[in-house]
Amino acid sequence: MKKILYSLILILPMFWISCDTIEDDQKLVYPKGQTSETTPITVSSSEQKVLLEDYTGWKCVNCPRAAAKATEMITKYGEQLVVMSVHSTAFAIPSTGNNNIDFRTEYGEKWATDFGCTSLPTGIINRKKLGASYPISDADWDSEIQNVINSQEHIMDINLGAEYRSEDKQILVSTENVFLKDYPSSMLINIVVLESGIVGVQYNSDPNFGTTPKINDFVFNHVLRKNGLIDYSLSLEGVAKDTKINKNYLIDVDPDIQDISKCTIVVFVSDSETKEVIQANEIHL
Amino acid sequence: MKKILLAIFLITGSFNGFSQDIFGGKVTGNFQMDFQASKEDTIIGAEKVNEKALMNAFTNILYTNGDFSAGMRFEAYLNPILGFDPQYKGAGLAYRFASYKKDYLEITAGNYYEQFGNGLIFRSYEERNLGLDNAMDGLKIIARPIEGLAIKGIIGKQRYYWEDIWASDDFGLVRGLDAEISLNSLIKSIETSPFQISFGGSFVSVYEKAEDRFIIDQTTGDIFKVNTPENIASGAARMQISYKAFNLNAEYAKKGQDPNAVNGYIFHEGEAAYLSLGYAAKGLGINISAKRIDNMSSKSRRNETGNMLNVNYLPALTRQHAYSLFAMYPYATQVNGEMGIQADVIYKLKKNTFLGGNYGTDLKLNYSRAMSIDQEFVALNPALNYEGTDGYTSSFFKVGDEIYFEELNFELSKKISNTYKLSLMYSYQTFNPIAIGHPGEEFIYANIFAADLTQRLAKKSSLRYELQLLLTEQNYGELAAGNWIQGTIEYNLGGKFFAAVSDQWNYGKENGEKVHYYNFSVGYTHKTSRIQLSYGKQREGIICIGGVCRMVPASNGLFATITSSF
Numbered sequence: 001m002k003k004i005l006y007s008l009i010l011i012l013p014m015f016w017i018s019c020d021t022i023e024d025d026q027k028l029v030y031p032k033g034q035t036s037e038t039t040p041i042t043v044s045s046s047e048q049k050v051l052l053e054d055y056t057g058w059k060c061v062n063c064p065r066a067a068a069k070a071t072e073m074i075t076k077y078g079e080q081l082v083v084m085s086v087h088s089t090a091f092a093i094p095s096t097g098n099n100n101i102d103f104r105t106e107y108g109e110k111w112a113t114d115f116g117c118t119s120l121p122t123g124i125i126n127r128k129k130l131g132a133s134y135p136i137s138d139a140d141w142d143s144e145i146q147n148v149i150n151s152q153e154h155i156m157d158i159n160l161g162a163e164y165r166s167e168d169k170q171i172l173v174s175t176e177n178v179f180l181k182d183y184p185s186s187m188l189i190n191i192v193v194l195e196s197g198i199v200g201v202q203y204n205s206d207p208n209f210g211t212t213p214k215i216n217d218f219v220f221n222h223v224l225r226k227n228g229l230i231d232y233s234l235s236l237e238g239v240a241k242d243t244k245i246n247k248n249y250l251i252d253v254d255p256d257i258q259d260i261s262k263c264t265i266v267v268f269v270s271d272s273e274t275k276e277v278i279q280a281n282e283i284h285l
Numbered sequence: 286m287k288k289i290l291l292a293i294f295l296i297t298g299s300f301n302g303f304s305q306d307i308f309g310g311k312v313t314g315n316f317q318m319d320f321q322a323s324k325e326d327t328i329i330g331a332e333k334v335n336e337k338a339l340m341n342a343f344t345n346i347l348y349t350n351g352d353f354s355a356g357m358r359f360e361a362y363l364n365p366i367l368g369f370d371p372q373y374k375g376a377g378l379a380y381r382f383a384s385y386k387k388d389y390l391e392i393t394a395g396n397y398y399e400q401f402g403n404g405l406i407f408r409s410y411e412e413r414n415l416g417l418d419n420a421m422d423g424l425k426i427i428a429r430p431i432e433g434l435a436i437k438g439i440i441g442k443q444r445y446y447w448e449d450i451w452a453s454d455d456f457g458l459v460r461g462l463d464a465e466i467s468l469n470s471l472i473k474s475i476e477t478s479p480f481q482i483s484f485g486g487s488f489v490s491v492y493e494k495a496e497d498r499f500i501i502d503q504t505t506g507d508i509f510k511v512n513t514p515e516n517i518a519s520g521a522a523r524m525q526i527s528y529k530a531f532n533l534n535a536e537y538a539k540k541g542q543d544p545n546a547v548n549g550y551i552f553h554e555g556e557a558a559y560l561s562l563g564y565a566a567k568g569l570g571i572n573i574s575a576k577r578i579d580n581m582s583s584k585s586r587r588n589e590t591g592n593m594l595n596v597n598y599l600p601a602l603t604r605q606h607a608y609s610l611f612a613m614y615p616y617a618t619q620v621n622g623e624m625g626i627q628a629d630v631i632y633k634l635k636k637n638t639f640l641g642g643n644y645g646t647d648l649k650l651n652y653s654r655a656m657s658i659d660q661e662f663v664a665l666n667p668a669l670n671y672e673g674t675d676g677y678t679s680s681f682f683k684v685g686d687e688i689y690f691e692e693l694n695f696e697l698s699k700k701i702s703n704t705y706k707l708s709l710m711y712s713y714q715t716f717n718p719i720a721i722g723h724p725g726e727e728f729i730y731a732n733i734f735a736a737d738l739t740q741r742l743a744k745k746s747s748l749r750y751e752l753q754l755l756l757t758e759q760n761y762g763e764l765a766a767g768n769w770i771q772g773t774i775e776y777n778l779g780g781k782f783f784a785a786v787s788d789q790w791n792y793g794k795e796n797g798e799k800v801h802y803y804n805f806s807v808g809y810t811h812k813t814s815r816i817q818l819s820y821g822k823q824r825e826g827i828i829c830i831g832g833v834c835r836m837v838p839a840s841n842g843l844f845a846t847i848t849s850s851f
Contacts, residue, residue, distance in 0.1 A: 019518030
């Protein structure tokens with residue numbers, strides 16, 4: 001009997017190894033949000049920008065420090081820096097303690113796992129690996145941003161136009177992707193909405209950044225919102241210099257957004273294989 | 286001459302005198318080296334070999350001490366002989382393992398080969414002639430807690446040439462479990478019953494990280510994403526029953542969604558069924574087999590095609606021929622869908638009868654047929670093809686319209702006298718080139734004959750005369766154009782030495798030179814070592830073993846094989 005029980009231990013793990021089933025409507029993901037409508041391009045760029053993803057959560061006691069660092073970086077680098085606050089991991093799970101405000105997104109959680117951003121606060125810069133991993137402590141953001149600015153090849157620019165359609169609760173985004181150099185690989189494009197100026201509860205351990213143990217009126221900026229268009233293909237193969245790819249997207253506004261006038265559309269293009277960000281840009285609504 | 290040969294074996298067969306006892310255990314092993322030197326021959330399509338000489342070699346070393354065993358295989362492809370994938374180039378330890386048995390468990394760490402049932406959902410094996418090796422690297426546990434019950438658990442990744450499979454997520458992780466119960470061993474009261482029955486069930490899951498796979502709508506320029514599942518599961522149930530001279534082997538397998546490069550990234554679920562019925566009595570053997578395969582290619586990398594990284598094995602229900610002209614149109618299992626049947630009858634006419642003569646006569650009749658499966662395709666998006674859809678639906682019992690392969694062959698073997706033994710064979714084959722990836726080409730209809738006469742000489746020596754004839758009105762590209770004839774004369778001395786000369790002549794070729802593919806070969810066996818040399822032309826062709834095939838390019842030159850074991 002004991003032998004049989006032991007043998008069953010062999011079988012048990014298989015119950016956890018199941019077959020993934022992709023539902024019919026998920027097998028082939030149509031380019032939802034892709035549209036032929038256009039809106040005028042109003043923001044142009046001619047410099048290499050850097051995307052700083054600040055992985056954060058309201059329960060993370062050191063995250064106010066990182067948020068302050070992000071603000072400091074914006075002051076220092078100006079329009080050359082795009083900051084995106086990704087509320088994720090167990091630190092971002094809402095509760096009555098923060099009035100159940102949920103800043104998490106499905107893709108933010110996935111990125112946190114994919115890029116190893118599970119110990120907060122942490123950040124990634126242009127999705128570049130630093131050594132063997134992506135996460136970079138907020139203490140090193142400045143030097144690494146500088147490093148990327150100095151070293152990253154300026155391959156392309158992203159020019160943007162955006163228009164909020166209040167009746168449809170949609171945002172029309174036009175992108176003009178201009179290639180200044182040849183790029184040999186396929187690329188992905190991401191279009192996300194960030195909201196700033198949201199007041200809420202944030203834990204804090206450092207009195208330099210607010211009251212402890214929590215800040216009841218903390219202002220959350222650059223909060224990544226739901227309904228972003230993630231990993232859309234920009235090009236299935238390499239692109240030659242002087243190529244211009246125009247793509248237009250319709251984003252359903254996340255109903256949790258409190259003030260659309262405080263929202264920004266961030267668009268970033270990454271390498272399909274390495275996931276490294278090639279260029280980013282943002283446009284305020 | 287003998288001294289020269291002995292000198293060669295001092296080098297190649299030096300393991301013969303090797304002490305086989307180490308630390309109370311036993312060491313065994315074997316060695317094989319294939320050497321090829323081929324020159325350019327534009328008439329037969331033999332390409333120039335820049336290296337002049339090519340070599341494949343391996344040696345297995347196995348240590349056994351009671352319930353413990355450990356072993357390794359060193360392989361060298363310097364550089365791979367013609368027809369082997371250039372990715373094999375290199376040398377190193379391709380296989381290593383350690384295994385022990387304790388109580389009711391048998392545990393293997395490292396590389397291993399294993400098969401669940403008939404292999405429909407899992408078979409890890411090596412077929413050197415095909416350049417196929419899907420050895421697992423990981424762990425295997427076999428538990429036999431009670432008599433009549435065996436449970437196998439496997440986990441690991443599969444070999445891919447010399448790639449570091451553990452360094453990349455591109456290679457899927459294979460997990461599996463198999464259980465088999467023999468009722469006759471389990472229940473003592475029926476242990477000796479003529480009615481023997483066993484059941485088995487298996488489950489395999491392959492994990493491979495999802496990928497961003499995009500397809501473009503050529504009409505609109507829109508880009509679509511295909512969501513690929515990460516865990517692909519297969520399950521199978523089987524049964525074996527025997528009663529006196531009758532036996533039955535049946536297995537049914539099912540595979541979950543697995544969009545991959547072989548099936549064109551469709552989500553249609555896979556299915557396979559195999560049934561074999563046999564009767565074996567003195568002088569008479571009958572076997573009837575049937576199978577159905579529907580989208581059952583299972584690999585541990587979704588973008589892989591070809592022979593590597595096969596997780597399962599789908600047998601071909603056709604006769605495996607030894608005579609080269611009979612194997613001119615070999616059948617390759619259609620992993621995306623086929624229905625096949627095969628019937629074998631072996632009958633021995635008794636000696637001292639009118640038909641059997643003084644020594645008896647062996648008769649073999651074989652028929653096989655492979656057809657497509659019925660497919661009702663889903664609506665086609667002309668710009669996207671079927672990718673990302675279910676592809677089609679298929680009725681289990683309905684046979685498709687397309688014939689892939691059909692053969693009727695008959696063989697008669699008869700000892701005529703103390704001096705002569707004769708074999709006669711005839712085959713009629715219908716071959717659809719689509720089965721080896723040549724759609725749109727004309728069907729081949731071939732009548733093939735062989736006569737094989739062995740003449741016993743004095744001093745344990747013999748002469749063998751072989752004549753083969755292939756008649757067809759079709760030309761199949763450069764591989765098999767028109768009629769062929771082949772003659773062979775082989776001298777054999779006591780199984781230790783042989784010399785043979787043969788010529789395969791494509792006398793029916795309508796366009797181009799009617800080429801003679803001559804070949805001279807000689808071989809010598811000394812104890813457990815053997816050396817064989819052949820010189821001549823080898824036509825371009827395909828070899829298939831068990832329905833798995835490999836292209837063999839044309840060559841013109843020397844081929845040598847040395848084997849040794851201890």
